[in-house]
Amino acid sequence: MSLTRAFILLTCALALFPVLKLNYFSILMIVWIATALVLGYQNHAFEILREKWKTILILGFFCVMYLMYLPLATDFKEMNKLIIKSLPFIVFPVGLLINRFILTRSVIRSFIGIFISATLLLNVLGWVKAMAYGLLRAFAENDFYHPLFRSFFSDAASMHLPYLGLISSFAALCLVYRMLRDKIFSVPFFLIVLFLVLSMYLYSARMAMGCFLVGLLFMVVRSAKRTAMVWGTMAGLPVICLVLFWISPLKERYFTSMNSEWVLPHKGQHPHEVNYRYGIWYCAARLIGQNMIAGVGADKVQKELNSCYSGFTYESYEDFNKVTYNTHNQYMDQLLKFGIPGLLLFCVALFYYVPGSSLLYQVFILLIALSFLTENILDRQMGVVFVSLLNSIFVAYKFNSFEKSTRSRLAG
Numbered sequence: 001m002s003l004t005r006a007f008i009l010l011t012c013a014l015a016l017f018p019v020l021k022l023n024y025f026s027i028l029m030i031v032w033i034a035t036a037l038v039l040g041y042q043n044h045a046f047e048i049l050r051e052k053w054k055t056i057l058i059l060g061f062f063c064v065m066y067l068m069y070l071p072l073a074t075d076f077k078e079m080n081k082l083i084i085k086s087l088p089f090i091v092f093p094v095g096l097l098i099n100r101f102i103l104t105r106s107v108i109r110s111f112i113g114i115f116i117s118a119t120l121l122l123n124v125l126g127w128v129k130a131m132a133y134g135l136l137r138a139f140a141e142n143d144f145y146h147p148l149f150r151s152f153f154s155d156a157a158s159m160h161l162p163y164l165g166l167i168s169s170f171a172a173l174c175l176v177y178r179m180l181r182d183k184i185f186s187v188p189f190f191l192i193v194l195f196l197v198l199s200m201y202l203y204s205a206r207m208a209m210g211c212f213l214v215g216l217l218f219m220v221v222r223s224a225k226r227t228a229m230v231w232g233t234m235a236g237l238p239v240i241c242l243v244l245f246w247i248s249p250l251k252e253r254y255f256t257s258m259n260s261e262w263v264l265p266h267k268g269q270h271p272h273e274v275n276y277r278y279g280i281w282y283c284a285a286r287l288i289g290q291n292m293i294a295g296v297g298a299d300k301v302q303k304e305l306n307s308c309y310s311g312f313t314y315e316s317y318e319d320f321n322k323v324t325y326n327t328h329n330q331y332m333d334q335l336l337k338f339g340i341p342g343l344l345l346f347c348v349a350l351f352y353y354v355p356g357s358s359l360l361y362q363v364f365i366l367l368i369a370l371s372f373l374t375e376n377i378l379d380r381q382m383g384v385v386f387v388s389l390l391n392s393i394f395v396a397y398k399f400n401s402f403e404k405s406t407r408s409r410l411a412g
Contacts, residue, residue, distance in 0.1 A: 003039050007099060008033055008107055016112035017385050018122055018159075025385070029091060036095030045098040052399075058095040062086050062378060063350035065338060066298055075299040082298060090382055092392035100400040105167055108397055111176050119171040120192060122164060123199040123289060126153030126322075130202070162375045163382045165200050165208025170390075171369055172196040173215045177360045180223045192288040207374045213368045218366060220299055222359055267312035274314055282329045285310035288335055302326065323346050326379055330372035335378075342367035353395050361394040 010032040017025050040046055049056065057064055063086035066079065072077040096103065129152040142148040150161055157164050171252055175189040200208045263281045283305050287296060296304050302324065309320035316322075327333045335343045354365050368377070368387055396401035 001406065003035065003042065004102060007032075007039050007102060011096075011103075011107065012110050012114055014389060015111045016118050017382075017389065018115070018157075020117040020156075022381055023294075029088070033091050034093045035100055039102075040098035043099075048098055048100075049094065055097065055395065055399075056090070056093050058349045058352050059388070059395060060090040062384075062388075063089040065345075069298050069338070071301045072214045072297065075303075078299040080395050083253075085381060085384060086378070088388040092388050093349065096392045096396035097399070100396040103397045105141050108393065109146075110392065116171045116174055116192070118158070119167050120196070122157040122159070123153070123168060124195060125156035126199060126203065129153075141306060141350050147204070150203045152199055154360075155201070159382060160380060161205060161232050162371070163380065163386070164205075165205025166211065166367065166371050166377070166383075167386060168196045168205070169208040169212040169215070170364060172212055173219065173363055173367070174360065176216060177219060181359075207371055211370050212371060215363045215367055218390055219359060219363060222362075265320065266317060267310040267313035269314055271313070274316075276325065279309070279312060279320065280328055281332070283328070284332045284336065288332065288398055291336070291339065293333065293339045293341075295337050297341060298337040301333065301336045326376045328375060330376050330378060353398065357394070357398055360361065362397070364390055364394065383387070 010028070013028060024113060063083065066083045066086055070076075070079055070083070087409060126149075131151060133148070133152065136248070138148045153164060154161050172193045175193050177190055179186055197209070200212070249391075257337065262278050263277060264282060265274045265276070286308060287304050295301075305325070305327070309325065312320050314320070327336065331343060331346075332347045333384075338346075350369060351365060354362055371377050375383075378387065
């Protein structure tokens with residue numbers, strides 16, 4: 001087997017990240033980057049790193065900021081964890097840029113196909129677990145305080161549900177994109193999309209469902225040539241959303257959340273009366289107000305939040321002293337870590353390659369940007385890998401396509 005062939009196979013294997021345990025994926029990533037570096041050396045491709053240094057800084061921004069902040073840190077143990085967790089933001093751009101000419105359309109399609117298959121498998125396992133328990137029994141017993149379906153899918157996937165919902169939403173939109181691009185209605189694709197959406201609906205992935213619907217509307221508006229189709233989609237989606245919402249577990253989760261009082265957690269409250277998000281965002285907003293320009297520092301955010309949480313007198317099995325609650329908003333987290341300049345640079349890096357990019361990449365960034373509003377997606381390795389790997393794949397392929405087009409025009 002040639003080294004080029006091995007690199008292609010290893011790149012496609014990276015798409016299995018949803019189903020791989022962290023230690024296995026780490027080994028795969030090490031083998032992949034070693035192969036990428038050797039292949040780049042053989043092809044005398046390291047010069048591209050000097051030419052594309054700005055690209056590496058942009059794609060690796062989340063890790064680069066930690067490295068730049070390191071001399072100012074006081075908690076080096078915490079910074080070490082943050083840097084190690086964010087290394088994929090550097091590893092994937094370097095390995096893919098020096099071997100970007102290998103990223104053909106067929107390789108990208110294989111990569112996305114494997115990613116969709118892995119995501120589909122996780123959702124299938126969730127349904128198997130639910131059916132083993134008994135669907136009718138589960139529907140009868142499931143409620144906000146005993147979310148059986150959420151437990152089934154979370155346990156089966158060994159994944160925090162916001163991440164399962166996010167990757168499921170993007171997998172479904174990849175298939176919709178393929179049908180819109182090829183202008184062919186595929187029954188298997190449609191059934192897989194329907195299955196993924198029903199899965200998200202069953203385990204009440206609210207943000208993931210919202211991301212899917214916004215992404216779907218965005219793709220239809222951008223790609224549909226018939227005005228009637230655009231207006232039909234814009235009119236039909238809200239109706240479908242309302243119907244699905246009204247007869248699903250989402251309804252109960254929504255009203256239970258909205259009925260929680262907008263008061264800080266305090267002694268005497270029962271778990272169903274506590275508005276956790278309000279308590280979290282109160283502390284985050286308070287810290288931001290006090291440290292808006294420079295932030296509190298990447299290594300101090302959680303400590304400062306915990307210090308604020310200590311003022312809450314609420315006591316329970318999941319109170320703020322027993323469970324670690326981050327900001328549940330990636331933009332707030334970035335603002336707390338590095339202040340306004342850090343947040344602005346973060347947003348620039350996130351959207352930098354959107355202009356002139358493919359519709360699927362624009363949808364990917366749209367999903368990421370929306371999901372950042374309710375979760376610290378980059379606080380877990382799954383989120384880091386999903387964002388850094390897919391972002392690097394899309395950008396490296398964009399460069400490859402542009403350079404091939406330029407060479408063709410010059411040759412012509």
